[in-house]
Amino acid sequence: MKKSLLPRSARRQINGWTMASVIGAAVVLLPILYVLTGLFRPANENWDKVKQFLLTDYILGSAKLVIFTGFFATFIGVVLAWLVVGYSFPLRRFYKWALVLPLAMPPYIAAYTYSSMTGYTGVIQATLRNRFDLVLPPGTIDVMSDRGAIFVLTLCLFPYIFMLTRVFLERQSASFIENARLLGHKPLSVFFRVVLPLARPAIMAGVMLVLFEVLSDFGVANYFGVQTVSTAIFQTWFGMYDVQSAMKLAAWLMVAVLGLFMLERLLRRSRRYASPTSRSNPLKPQPLKGIAAWGATLFCTLVFLLAFFFPIAQLVVWAIETGGTVWRSDFLDLTVNTLKGAGLGTAIVLLIAILSSRAARMFDSPFMQALTRLLSAGYAVPGAIVAIGVLAVFIALDEWLAPFYGMLGKEEGALVLSLSLAMLITGYVIRFMATGYGALEAGYEKMPKAYSEASRTLGRSSLATFFRVELPLLRGSLLSGFVLTFVEVVKELPLTMLLRPFNYDTLSTRAYQYATDERVFDAALPSLFLVLIGLISVLFILKAERS
Amino acid sequence: MSFVAVDGVTFRFAAGQSAVIEDLSFAMSRGETVGVLGASGSGKSTLLRLIAGLEMPERGSISINGRVIVDERVFVEPEKRGVGMVFQDYALFPNMTVADNIVFGLHKLKREERRLRLEEMLELVQLSGYVRRYPHELSGGQQQRVALARALAPQPSVLLMDEPFSNLDAHLKAAIRSELRQILRQAGTTCLLVSHDEADVDAICDRSLHVRAVEASDFGSAEFAR
Numbered sequence: 001m002k003k004s005l006l007p008r009s010a011r012r013q014i015n016g017w018t019m020a021s022v023i024g025a026a027v028v029l030l031p032i033l034y035v036l037t038g039l040f041r042p043a044n045e046n047w048d049k050v051k052q053f054l055l056t057d058y059i060l061g062s063a064k065l066v067i068f069t070g071f072f073a074t075f076i077g078v079v080l081a082w083l084v085v086g087y088s089f090p091l092r093r094f095y096k097w098a099l100v101l102p103l104a105m106p107p108y109i110a111a112y113t114y115s116s117m118t119g120y121t122g123v124i125q126a127t128l129r130n131r132f133d134l135v136l137p138p139g140t141i142d143v144m145s146d147r148g149a150i151f152v153l154t155l156c157l158f159p160y161i162f163m164l165t166r167v168f169l170e171r172q173s174a175s176f177i178e179n180a181r182l183l184g185h186k187p188l189s190v191f192f193r194v195v196l197p198l199a200r201p202a203i204m205a206g207v208m209l210v211l212f213e214v215l216s217d218f219g220v221a222n223y224f225g226v227q228t229v230s231t232a233i234f235q236t237w238f239g240m241y242d243v244q245s246a247m248k249l250a251a252w253l254m255v256a257v258l259g260l261f262m263l264e265r266l267l268r269r270s271r272r273y274a275s276p277t278s279r280s281n282p283l284k285p286q287p288l289k290g291i292a293a294w295g296a297t298l299f300c301t302l303v304f305l306l307a308f309f310f311p312i313a314q315l316v317v318w319a320i321e322t323g324g325t326v327w328r329s330d331f332l333d334l335t336v337n338t339l340k341g342a343g344l345g346t347a348i349v350l351l352i353a354i355l356s357s358r359a360a361r362m363f364d365s366p367f368m369q370a371l372t373r374l375l376s377a378g379y380a381v382p383g384a385i386v387a388i389g390v391l392a393v394f395i396a397l398d399e400w401l402a403p404f405y406g407m408l409g410k411e412e413g414a415l416v417l418s419l420s421l422a423m424l425i426t427g428y429v430i431r432f433m434a435t436g437y438g439a440l441e442a443g444y445e446k447m448p449k450a451y452s453e454a455s456r457t458l459g460r461s462s463l464a465t466f467f468r469v470e471l472p473l474l475r476g477s478l479l480s481g482f483v484l485t486f487v488e489v490v491k492e493l494p495l496t497m498l499l500r501p502f503n504y505d506t507l508s509t510r511a512y513q514y515a516t517d518e519r520v521f522d523a524a525l526p527s528l529f530l531v532l533i534g535l536i537s538v539l540f541i542l543k544a545e546r547s
Numbered sequence: 548m549s550f551v552a553v554d555g556v557t558f559r560f561a562a563g564q565s566a567v568i569e570d571l572s573f574a575m576s577r578g579e580t581v582g583v584l585g586a587s588g589s590g591k592s593t594l595l596r597l598i599a600g601l602e603m604p605e606r607g608s609i610s611i612n613g614r615v616i617v618d619e620r621v622f623v624e625p626e627k628r629g630v631g632m633v634f635q636d637y638a639l640f641p642n643m644t645v646a647d648n649i650v651f652g653l654h655k656l657k658r659e660e661r662r663l664r665l666e667e668m669l670e671l672v673q674l675s676g677y678v679r680r681y682p683h684e685l686s687g688g689q690q691q692r693v694a695l696a697r698a699l700a701p702q703p704s705v706l707l708m709d710e711p712f713s714n715l716d717a718h719l720k721a722a723i724r725s726e727l728r729q730i731l732r733q734a735g736t737t738c739l740l741v742s743h744d745e746a747d748v749d750a751i752c753d754r755s756l757h758v759r760a761v762e763a764s765d766f767g768s769a770e771f772a773r
Binding site: 450455462464469473 | 599600601624625626627628630631632634635636638640641642651652654655697698701707
């Protein structure tokens with residue numbers, strides 16, 4: 001259709017910015033939609049077997065992890081958040097931020113660290129044996145089980161709930177809680193009747209992040225031998241070489257994720273408990289005394305030690321012991337691969353994010369809102385689903401481009417795109433678009449629209465306004481978007497394992513490879529490196545929160 | 548012939564919502580300063596945004612100096628309308644100095660012309676010693692004068708001012724009112740000024756336009772008063 005024949009308002013909306021958003025949304029959605037079509041495709045023989053003998057176990061395994069991790073992480077996260085916000089006790093200030101640090105620890109690294117620490121030759125049993133002459137009966141501490149997976153996932157993921165609930169309570173709850181106290185409610189009553197209902201939206205947002213992470217997890221479940229839908233996708237793909245059945249599994253997992261996603265949107269829509277003003281006074285913590293004070297410190301310390309200090313200390317010890325042998329020339333290659341993939345992925349994420357967040361700001365229409373919501377839906381989609389969708393789309397692209405390849409002198413049926421780094425990068429872009437988009441959207445929200453409007457009335461075009469006015473003011477958001485996305489990509493495991501080109505290893509795949517090859521000591525150095533990179537992102541989040 | 552002509556303009560924020568402005572018509576002569584008065588939500592600021600091109604009317608046309616800038620078929624982008632605007636909270640770019648803010652709209656001039664125009668503007672608003680300051684280093688009154696200088700610098704055919712005194716203290720307001728009247732006379736600019744305070748309009752404007760919130764029984768939402 002000729003642009004001039006369209007209505008004026010539509011004509012204004014069709015420009016480079018919106019087109020870029022549509023392309024971005026298509027890149028994100030196409031593979032996910034492709035996976036969903038798996039629901040309606042004819043099944044093969046393998047799928048019948050999977051359905052008959054294994055599917056129930058997979059679903060039960062995933063459900064168990066989701067339910068128990070969700071429960072324990074919520075319990076720990078909410079109780080800790082209320083402790084550090086509502087009360088003062090020794091080391092409270094330290095734990096306010098230190099309890100966010102476990103976010104830097106990728107769960108798969110915690111998994112193999114804990115499994116070695118608790119094993120027969122691990123530090124715990126060895127110390128008990130050598131120092132105290134105490135021999136534990138086999139199986140006393142058994143982390144290689146679904147209980148172990150729940151333990152590790154809970155410790156690594158509870159900070160999401162802790163952080164969101166804490167920030168909410170600090171900023172929004174003071175007048176309500178102080179009123180409840182003045183009206184004579186005891187601490188437990190204040191917690192159950194005021195704090196919990198008030199913080200419900202923040203808690204739910206945190207819980208959803210945890211649940212999406214659990215559904216997406218491959219490393220922990222696979223290492224501990226827990227059958228989940230995510231590990232099953234991997235096994236069907238690489239064990240049985242049956243992409244079709246893997247796609248069907250992914251489609252069913254996607255249905256579960258969509259259900260959760262809609263639940264989250266529904267819960268978010270009804271959040272109206274928040275104080276309408278952002279200027280409410282912060283809550284003044286009540287001092288705890290005696291046993292209560294030390295009890296609070298002890299609880300925080302225990303969680304901190306288990307979730308962060310012990311595994312890190314163990315990794316440091318192993319890294320020192322094995323540093324010399326692992327520090328080989330290919331460590332440099334691994335680092336270069338990791339940085340290259342993450343750098344490229346992050347750059348593309350930020351490019352699409354900046355174009356679409358600006359389009360959303362320029363045209364606040366229901367269409368643009370829906371488009372940007374779809375763009376950032378990838379965070380909820382497990383890596384294995386993204387991987388299988390991307391693979392399918394890339395193979396289809398290769399088939400479509402076959403005549404062109406022929407002209408370039410390639411043999412018939414050559415796979416070019418689907419064997420390239422482009423496939424992995426596309427996977428990263430889909431999975432982590434939300435992180436980049438979120439940062440840019442927040443940046444635009446902080447910038448008054450009048451700046452751009454002033455620039456336009458001063459004779460600058462839309463593009464010039466973007467470069468001269470908006471981009472300089474978005475520098476901080478761009479930086480935090482870059483850091484947060486980059487770190488997520490660096491830590492990523494399942495996508496990288498499924499979509500990497502032949503012989504392409506990153507720090508995360510190599511660390512995991514060492515761990516699954518029973519070379520946990522060798523995994524320590526790359527793991528520690530990954531945790532350090534993760535720490536950068538956590539410190540960034542903490543700094544942003546403070547400002 | 549009128550210099551600014553607004554003819555039968557209707558605007559609503561979203562389809563299905565009631566109109567903020569309905570069938571509004573008025574005209575302004577060259578060099579005239581007109582005040583727009585009305586209660587909150589009556590569409591005063593929206594009227595300025597429609598003239599500036601920051602919103603698109605559903606119906607009606609607007610022309611400036613005989614050139615149609617918006618009607619059923621035409622929509623001239625804000626940067627091509629030659630309209631200057633002083634925003635309610637001034638919208639001074641926080642990362643630019645006073646000088647950079649003022650010359651922002653002078654990108655089509657040569658460097659020397661730009662410098663001369665900057666000096667002229669600084670003199671007009673009496674802020675010559677403040678070129679290197681950033682907006683956050685200025686008082687409310689000074690910020691307002693920078694915003695005015697920035698809007699006047701490209702010599703717009705029409706200056707639009709949206710509640711220019713709303714962020715000022717009462718004693719500062721009185722001083723700046725007479726200052727502004729003088730600056731506008733000196734610059735010879737056609738100006739449409741929105742305020743909710745009749746005293747502002749009485750002190751600065753040649754005449755005023757009263758807008759009322761649109762109700763079902765109340766079409767033709769503007770009337771002029773002297």
